[in-house]
Amino acid sequence: MVNTKLCLLLMLVFSLCACGKDDKAQTSADLTPTKICSLVSTKDNSPLVIKVLSTDTPQAKEFLITCINPYTKLYAKDAEAAKVGKKQFSYQGCSGCHGGNANGLMGPSLIDAKWQYAKHISDKGMFETIAGGTNGSPPEWGSMLTWHNQLAGHTGEGLDTDTILKIMAWLRTQYIGGGETPWLN
């Protein structure tokens, strides 16, 4: 009798251990590159399908999995590295609408605390707007163009994931809006 109880107890302990192991296995599977950052369009919240390409940089691949821009913290510490983002901002024509210093022209300032869409405080949200464009709502400024070269209707030759991330990271270094800076968390 005692033996049966002991046996049952042991079985219980072992099954609990097995459960623990299963949980761990699942967690590590979640971190494999099969998992993706689920981007949505700023226009209509539909899925924004941007694929990880074999030619993508490690930083672009990382972002498309984690939704976190790896350049942001790097540029915050290294003004010299950030210049790559500023150069692209001008070269790609962003400055034509947003001003050479991104503080606004015929498009809104990108470095103050007034965001057209609240989600722009996150890397994911800002990327969604630059990659896929907007419908111009709220309507005060009109709409933003579509930039990502994997999306239909993109501007000119379009931009790849890495270029958008570099521009975004430079924009974050220029932020003068005060208050919270969640992109650095």
Ligand code: HEC
């Ligand atoms: C033809 C003009 C034009 C160009 C060129 C342009 N934008 Fe915009 N952009 C806009 C307008 C207008 C909005 C406001 C959209 C809205 O409110 O829906 C905007 C919004 C944005 C926002 C969100 C701003 C906020 O305050 O929330 C970001 C970020 C942005 N643009 C980045 C870029 C980047 C990066 C480029 C270059 C790759 C670029 N834009 C090129 C017109 C432009």
